[in-house]
Amino acid sequence: MGDENTVLDAASARHLLRRSGFGAAPADVQSIVDRGLTRGQAADELLNFKGKAFKPSGKYIEDSHNKWVKFMVKTKFPLQQKLVLFWHDHFATSNNKVEHPKLMANQIRTLHINCKGNMKTFVKAMNKDAAMVEFLDTVRNHRDIPNENYGRELQELFTLGVYDFAGNPNYKQADIVQIARAFTGWDYEYNSGKPLFHDYDHDFIADFPERGLPIGAPVPPGNKLVYQSTGGFGSGGRDIAANGEGAQEIDTVIDIIFDHKDTDGKSTVARRTARRLLEYFAHPIDNPIPPADIAVVDQVVADSSFDTTWDISALVRAIFVNDAFYETSAGVPYSASTKKSVKWPIDYVVSSVRLMHMKLKSKFQYVDANGGKDIRDQLSNMGQVLLEPPSVFGWDWENSWISSATLLARYEFARELTGARGGGGNAFRPDKLIVNIGGNDVSLVSLSDPDDILLGVTDTLGVTDQLTTAEKNYLIDYLTDGGMNPTLDFSDYDTRNRKLNGLFALVLQSAAYQLH
Amino acid sequence: MAITRRQFLKRTGGLAAGSLLGPGLLGNPFIRKALADTIGDRYFVVLYLDGGNDGLNTVTPVTNGGGSLRTAYDAARTSINLTPGQLGASLIGNDPNTGGQLAIHPGFTSGLKPLYDLGKVAVIQGCGYPDYNLSHEQSRSIWQSADPLGLGLSGGWVGRYLAANYGGSDIPGVNISDSIVGEFKQGTTSVITLERLADFGFPYDYDYGDDTAAKRTAFLGLCNEAHASLQPTVQYIGDSGKATLLSSESYPALDSDYTTDRAAFNDQYDAVGRSLADDLREVAKVIYGVKRGVPNVNARIFQVSNGGYDTHSDQGGADPNGQQYSLHKEVGDSLKVFYDDLADMGIANKVCIVTWSEFSRRIPQNDSGTDHGSQGPMFVIGGGVTGGVYGNHPNIDDAALDSEGNTVYTQSANPFRSTDFRDVYGTILKHWLNMPVGQISTLLPSDVGSPQFYWTAPNFDLGFV
Numbered sequence: 001m002g003d004e005n006t007v008l009d010a011a012s013a014r015h016l017l018r019r020s021g022f023g024a025a026p027a028d029v030q031s032i033v034d035r036g037l038t039r040g041q042a043a044d045e046l047l048n049f050k051g052k053a054f055k056p057s058g059k060y061i062e063d064s065h066n067k068w069v070k071f072m073v074k075t076k077f078p079l080q081q082k083l084v085l086f087w088h089d090h091f092a093t094s095n096n097k098v099e100h101p102k103l104m105a106n107q108i109r110t111l112h113i114n115c116k117g118n119m120k121t122f123v124k125a126m127n128k129d130a131a132m133v134e135f136l137d138t139v140r141n142h143r144d145i146p147n148e149n150y151g152r153e154l155q156e157l158f159t160l161g162v163y164d165f166a167g168n169p170n171y172k173q174a175d176i177v178q179i180a181r182a183f184t185g186w187d188y189e190y191n192s193g194k195p196l197f198h199d200y201d202h203d204f205i206a207d208f209p210e211r212g213l214p215i216g217a218p219v220p221p222g223n224k225l226v227y228q229s230t231g232g233f234g235s236g237g238r239d240i241a242a243n244g245e246g247a248q249e250i251d252t253v254i255d256i257i258f259d260h261k262d263t264d265g266k267s268t269v270a271r272r273t274a275r276r277l278l279e280y281f282a283h284p285i286d287n288p289i290p291p292a293d294i295a296v297v298d299q300v301v302a303d304s305s306f307d308t309t310w311d312i313s314a315l316v317r318a319i320f321v322n323d324a325f326y327e328t329s330a331g332v333p334y335s336a337s338t339k340k341s342v343k344w345p346i347d348y349v350v351s352s353v354r355l356m357h358m359k360l361k362s363k364f365q366y367v368d369a370n371g372g373k374d375i376r377d378q379l380s381n382m383g384q385v386l387l388e389p390p391s392v393f394g395w396d397w398e399n400s401w402i403s404s405a406t407l408l409a410r411y412e413f414a415r416e417l418t419g420a421r422g423g424g425g426n427a428f429r430p431d432k433l434i435v436n437i438g439g440n441d442v443s444l445v446s447l448s449d450p451d452d453i454l455l456g457v458t459d460t461l462g463v464t465d466q467l468t469t470a471e472k473n474y475l476i477d478y479l480t481d482g483g484m485n486p487t488l489d490f491s492d493y494d495t496r497n498r499k500l501n502g503l504f505a506l507v508l509q510s511a512a513y514q515l516h
Numbered sequence: 517m518a519i520t521r522r523q524f525l526k527r528t529g530g531l532a533a534g535s536l537l538g539p540g541l542l543g544n545p546f547i548r549k550a551l552a553d554t555i556g557d558r559y560f561v562v563l564y565l566d567g568g569n570d571g572l573n574t575v576t577p578v579t580n581g582g583g584s585l586r587t588a589y590d591a592a593r594t595s596i597n598l599t600p601g602q603l604g605a606s607l608i609g610n611d612p613n614t615g616g617q618l619a620i621h622p623g624f625t626s627g628l629k630p631l632y633d634l635g636k637v638a639v640i641q642g643c644g645y646p647d648y649n650l651s652h653e654q655s656r657s658i659w660q661s662a663d664p665l666g667l668g669l670s671g672g673w674v675g676r677y678l679a680a681n682y683g684g685s686d687i688p689g690v691n692i693s694d695s696i697v698g699e700f701k702q703g704t705t706s707v708i709t710l711e712r713l714a715d716f717g718f719p720y721d722y723d724y725g726d727d728t729a730a731k732r733t734a735f736l737g738l739c740n741e742a743h744a745s746l747q748p749t750v751q752y753i754g755d756s757g758k759a760t761l762l763s764s765e766s767y768p769a770l771d772s773d774y775t776t777d778r779a780a781f782n783d784q785y786d787a788v789g790r791s792l793a794d795d796l797r798e799v800a801k802v803i804y805g806v807k808r809g810v811p812n813v814n815a816r817i818f819q820v821s822n823g824g825y826d827t828h829s830d831q832g833g834a835d836p837n838g839q840q841y842s843l844h845k846e847v848g849d850s851l852k853v854f855y856d857d858l859a860d861m862g863i864a865n866k867v868c869i870v871t872w873s874e875f876s877r878r879i880p881q882n883d884s885g886t887d888h889g890s891q892g893p894m895f896v897i898g899g900g901v902t903g904g905v906y907g908n909h910p911n912i913d914d915a916a917l918d919s920e921g922n923t924v925y926t927q928s929a930n931p932f933r934s935t936d937f938r939d940v941y942g943t944i945l946k947h948w949l950n951m952p953v954g955q956i957s958t959l960l961p962s963d964v965g966s967p968q969f970y971w972t973a974p975n976f977d978l979g980f981v
Contacts, residue, residue: 415720
């Protein structure tokens with residue numbers, strides 16, 4: 001058991017860096033350990049980024065995609081990218097429908113600006129984000145025929161969730177209809193994406209008195225009341241028009257949604273957001289959520305006061321100092337109840353490139369300067385094209401990332417990385433990469449002991465604690481050709497190129513490395 | 517009680533299925549018997565129409581018969597309508613309920629209609645489920661899990677079948693896809709996903725071919741170790757990796773074998789020139805391999821999909837340039853070549869294909885298309901299928917639609933009783949995949965609720981197979 005004052009050991013530091021960024025570079029792990037940072041200090045350091053509000057501009061969406069990947073490979077603030085990826089999945093918007101790369105780039109910029117800020121402000125910004133307004137049909141939500149798409153997803157996916165932790169519904173169809181009314185009249189300027197509000201297309205009570213909700217006790221016709229039977233507001237519910245009708249209604253809606261309570265009185269939005277961030281950073285959580293996980297969710301919300309401040313940064317910090325976060329760092333051997341989490345394809349790609357000190361080249365972000373496969377095609381084969389999530393539900397996480405097709409794509413990427421021997425600025429150069437093993441400076445070319453070599457490689461890729469002895473033995477057998485060559489001569493170019501690159505490929509293809 | 521293939525494997529010891537079912541062993545009568553007791557020498561293909569196919573312009577009333585289907589159709593479909601003249605070349609049977617003449621879309625004239633005339637297509641009308649959902653994602657998931665009321669059934673309906681019949685080292689399923697589709701999800705046996713067999717090779721180092729054997733040994737060792745892990749995710753990745761490695765060694769050659777041996781049919785798929793034909797050809801290549809007893813190629817259950825059915829606008833009617841026309845022609849022509857290919861292999865009567873979509877579309881059209889709706893038709897195609905029209909056309913009279921403009925699912929004995937899609941699944945499981953009824957009832961538990969609105973009396977004997 002630990003808390004924010006617990007000093008990080010190497011395994012915990014590695015875990016924190018892996019989850020909060022793209023892989024645990026040995027030097028970064030060493031720095032945390034050498035300075036004796038506590039969980040809290042390390043979390044503060046990671047969260048204290050002033051990353052720029054990156055906007056992946058491009059005439060074509062493919063260019064935007066690849067620019068963003070390149071940015072992730074180079075960034076000094078990987079946690080910012082991890083948070084932006086989380087929100088990209090959370091507010092999943094696809095250019096397949098938006099068909100406007102500039103608006104998509106603007107949205108990604110909005111995600112950068114808000115990724116660790118105030119969640120309530122964030123959702124209010126997303127309400128008016130042009131790509132979102134297009135994607136979830138707010139532009140098709142007219143006063144005469146309301147479109148319920150955004151009203152539904154705002155509640156189901158962005159804030160409340162369909163059910164609370166006790167399994168009770170958080171809202172009713174009638175609430176979707178009422179919230180859709182609030183969003184009528186919103187539009188955007190096509191070229192700039194600037195939000196526009198058309199008074200003439202807004203649904204005012206006076207024009208549609210019949211749209212009121214006669215639920216339970218008689219209420220005056222033509223109201224804009226929501227949550228008359230959920231949210232802990234009582235039978236009167238809450239009034240979307242409380243601050244007046246018109247453009248201000250959509251902010252009022254968010255204020256109301258953020259006041260919504262689970263049946264046991266806890267903040268619905270705080271709990272759901274904390275749960276999703278825990279699942280993202282720590283480990284998957286079963287459905288329905290078990291009591292032990294509810295306790296963790298409630299703990300990180302309480303520790304961060306997220307349910308009153310809506311400070312995302314504080315919530316993430318609370319997760320990074322919680323024991324539940326470090327549970328998944330467990331090394332082998334695993335038990336049936338050890339919790340593990342599968343790397344997203346983008347994490348697999350960016351971590352590998354960063355850990356192997358490589359660069360991606362040209363606008364196609366090739367692994368090999370001589371060409372090969374566009375990084376977007378590689379990621380597509382792995383099941384994740386940024387800026388084009390499969391639906392408003394975002395991507396399916398965990399085991400859903402794994403199939404024979406997506407595994408082959410990962411294996412192929414590993415082959416491309418380790419096979420990039422073509423020279424030039426982005427060749428794979430393990431001799432320059434492995435200069436220190438277990439705290440001792442080494443010259444890779446002079447190494448001959450297979451155990452040392454394996455340790456150098458698994459430390460570089462951050463999976464030393466995650467490989468079993470049997471797995472390591474297979475890798476040693478590979479290096480030594482089943483013991484026939486018990487030592488290796490790495491001064492021999494061919495031996496090094498065959499076996500060392502091969503060993504990197506195998507580790508990148510191992511089950512252990514698919515996890516993070 | 518039939519022995520399941522899984523029980524059979526258990527009884528024969530811990531040997532891997534792959535090695536058991538090599539070509540020599542396929543000649544073993546004991547093994548043939550075990551296979552025959554489950555699905556026999558049969559194959560099953562699921563074809564998903566992604567986006568919500570408009571059922572009313574897929575199976576269309578041509579006449580009123582003793583009812584008013586055609587009159588209601590003309591009222592609902594004003595610009596994307598199909599006239600009786602346009603439907604003249606694609607007539608099928610009559611609606612069992614009203615007796616009205618039915619037709620399939622004119623886009624099917626060249627492909628599906630000839631198969632229908634051969635008696636190889638069952639048209640099952642009005643398939644749906646209680647409490648319909650209009651979200652693509654959620655309704656798709658309901659059809660895949662066969663769990664409309666959210667009981668929390670695990671995995672997909674095909675997946676639950678696979679899990680009941682196959683073990684960890686089997687590879688009984690192939691999805692022509694980049695990820696495992698919802699109806700195949702389960703955690704017991706391996707489903708491989710691939711887009712093209714030819715690209716399914718394991719990526720070894722180009723520059724050091726002499727290292728391949730050593731790398732293969734190490735990789736397989738790592739997978740076996742991961743398989744032995746107690747941690748379920750590690751185990752899953754190990755199993756998937758091993759299935760991928762082994763199938764990557766046996767599957768790519770199926771492509772060249774097929775292309776060489778069956779060049780004439782290969783060209784026919786090319787002539788269709790559509791992605792569904794290409795995908796079905798990949799299935800044909802695998803089936804051709806299984807039929808020949810290629811080692812480690814034992815897949816029996818497949819999935820392909822075709823997208824573009826979300827026709828909110830510019831749906832088109834009988835114009836060959838229209839969206840839905842083009843999609844229907846693609847499906848019909850692709851299935852026709854696939855069927856002819858299988859018939860030429862002598863196994864058309866061993867393959868059964870079912871089509872589904874996450875929902876149908878609104879009965880009244882909008883400006884130029886249709887919005888999300890409720891019940892729609894399914895097709896079951898195959899040499900062993902008893903062709904014809906099954907199930908009632910839903911009542912599309914304006915007064916019979918719900919407030920959204922959708923047809924109403926009902927299980928009451930009124931003349932428009934609906935077909936629950938789970939009856940179609942159950943009929944396939946029972947009569948094509950030979951699953952015992954007791955197991956099917958576990959796999960497809962019936963609803964609890966009013967027998968008028970819910971599926972409380974399953975019927976796994978619809979009669980089409």
